[in-house]
Amino acid sequence: MALTLYNTLTRRKEPFAPLNPPYVGMYVCGPTVYGDPHLGHARAAITFDVLYRYLTFLGYKVRYVRNITDVGHLEGDADEGEDKVLKRARLEKVEPIEIAQRYTALYHKAMDALNVLRPSIEPTATGHIPQQIAMIKQILERGYAYEVNGSVYLDVERYRQDFPYGILSGRNVEELLAGSRELEGQAEKRHPWDFALWKRAEPTHLMQWDSPWGRGYPGWHIECSAMSTHYLGVPFDIHGGGLDLVFPHHEAEIAQAHACYGEAAQYQARFWIHNNLVTIEGQKMSKSLGNFITIEEVFSGRHPKLSRGYPPMALRFLVLQAHYRSTLDFSEEALGAAYRAYLRLMNAYRRLGKVRPHMYSTFPVEAWREKVFAHLNDDLNTAAALALFFEQVDDILKLYRGEAFLTVEDLEKLRQTWREVLFDIMGLLPPQQVEWERWERLVNTLVQLRRQARSEKNFPLADFLRDELQRAGVKLLDFPDETLWEMQE
RNA sequence: GGCGACGUGGCCGAGCGGUUAGGCACGGGUCUGCAAAACCCUUUACGGGAGUUCGAAUCUCCCCGUCGCCUCCA
Structure with missing residues (x-):
């Protein structure tokens, strides 16, 4: 049974097959580094970490690219407003790169604690300005963009003559127009739904680069198109990210890829995969609602909603206990339950190591192993796979106490499955026991x-x-x- | 308003037409010096209504409710 994954592009589960086996190219939208990493970052990172680990386990040679956004995304509406990294830098009276470096370091620290593997390549937006400019030039030359006063916009109307727009997010431009608001500062654009590829910078703007259109900085979608195709080609196998990025970010990426590379881009990626969001008491976690919880706060317990700190694996286990396409409602009760469940599993694993083999087996290990992988293959259903491990916990005590038996071969296969699935694929770590x-x-x-x-x-x-x-x-x-x-x- | 997701037992959460998902918490019993664990038992859900079907939590329709996207966000 082969791995199937839900593809947002087709709204169906599809069998996964790489474009150039055994190589797999996977790009995931990483964090914008202007604030502390939070539960949402944790869930996204863990979700794609499991996918990365599983693809690797299946024998694919995976090139996993996850970017760091250190410039470009604007605060607030439309095209005006301020780059979030810049704003933070101004508030703290430091260089933008100091902000980016600090929060990148915090992100890495949190991810390491959660045992999230580093990607193969972790490119930054500011480190790939030439690639972004080259892509914009190509889009201009092909006639899908226009320049106004040193800024360049993607001409969605022109683009739509040759390519469909809105496939990924399931909407059409007429609806967008109906729903879009007339905003200040859009005078430059021919149509409200056009989006910037390059923005002219005022002299006081802290981050700016030379370009064929004068001093400026890149638009807030081009970095991912430029970096993903630079390292993975077009199209590549998997593009991932949070569900909230489907529109407009990923829709814009697809448009940019087609505008630059034409039909050959084929929606930029074969599989578009999106993890669902973390909610707090049923509400989306967001800074504007003031209900976000950082990863560090979970570890330290320093948050009004938490009575104590929890180790990283408690959080990782909580994430794994839900399917990645379901919303995950966070609460201390759920986190504590996940932690206790995790410990129970780890204790059983430790005990499994001490079971002695027997002449015959009273338990069908192979069939059980196949069920576990059937769940993983079914769109990465870690929750259902974990349930099968819990059903083993009582049996392991029986094995240990000589009330059930396994042959040497079955025992090794059972241990191997625990190791492979729990540690290698799901990325759990044994409890941090001292010596x-x-x-x-x-x-x-x-x-x-x-x-x-x-x-x-x-x-x-x-x-x-x-x-x-x-x-x-x-x-x-x-x-x-x-x-x-x-x-x- | 448009697009989409979802409503499962005290809580979290699988489920994709037909056997107990699972976890956490709870109650009773056996056992125990007392406990815990283990074992046994109890608890047995699917927002509401109609329909399809031999049979639906699972399919269809309607209604109610929650949430997300349509602005930056994982």
Whole structure:
């Protein structure tokens, strides 16, 4: 059974096949680095991290490009207003690049903690101005754009004569026109829905470059078209991003690619994949609503909605427990539940490592493994795949206690599946236990001591040891013949 | 207004025509020095209405409600 993915372009699940096997080109819209990374960044990054990991696991040679936007997107409506990076720089009285560097570093730090792999290439918009200018020149030469006072706009009306516009987001220009507002500062544009490829810069503008049209800076969609096609060619296999980027950003990218490369661009990418958003109490998380939560706040617990901090894997697990195309409603209750569920799985994995093989198997490992991968292949349904692992937890205790059995081969296959799916593909990490081996020996000693105390009916001592272990995050499981233990926090 | 998504048991969340999803939390029992764990049991949902079907949470239609996009946003 092959991997199928939901393609926003066709609104269907389609079997995935690379254009040039075994190579896969994947481009994902990364963050605009002007603020702290938040839950939305985490979800998007984790979603495409899993896709990247899975494609790699399947044997594809993946070139994964995820950009850093450090210039271009404007604050507020239409074409006026201020670049967000610039605004932040002005407010903090530092160079724009300092803002970009600082928040890029914070983004990397958060992603590393969440065990999100770095992309193969992480290009910045400011580092690819020549590529953007070249693309704009090509679009002008082909007649799909016009220049006004040092700014260049994509001529959507002209473009529509040769290509459909609005396929990805399922809308047509007439509707857009009906819904669009007449805004200040649009006098330069021939039509309200035209969008800027290049903007003339005032002398005081902090970031500006030379161009054939004078000093200026790039429009807010061209960077992704330029960088993705520069590194991956046109068309490439997969373009990803958050659902909120479908329109206008990705629609504009498709238009730019067609305008530059013609029919050959074929919608720029074969698969357009979008992760759904994170909501807070049913509402979209956004700065304007004042309800956004940063990744660091989840880790530290320093947020009004949180009573304590949670480790990175709690957040990663929460994301994995929902399908990426569903909205994910965030709450401390959900996060805490995810964390406990994650620990339960990790304890079972640790115990699985100590199971001894038997002459025969009482459990169909291969069939189970196939079900797991069937879920992953079904548009990356990590939630359903994880459910199958939970169904294993009780069985693993039985295996460990000699109430169920597996042959050497089946046992290895089971362990392999846990490793591959949980760690390699889903990108989970075992709990951050300090020096696990020594810790384990120490705990075992205390557990033995308690067993002895109990056998001598020295219950005060036995309970003291149990309580102290509990406080250290060690939960005891008493069986008549032995005492097992597992980590809680 | 246009486009789109969704409404599942206390909470989170799979589900794509027919066997218990799963997680978290809760109750009862067995067990236990007391607990926890384990085991057993209880709980058994699908916004409302109509329709298709032998059979629908799953398909169709209508209604109600929530949310997203149409402006920067993952």
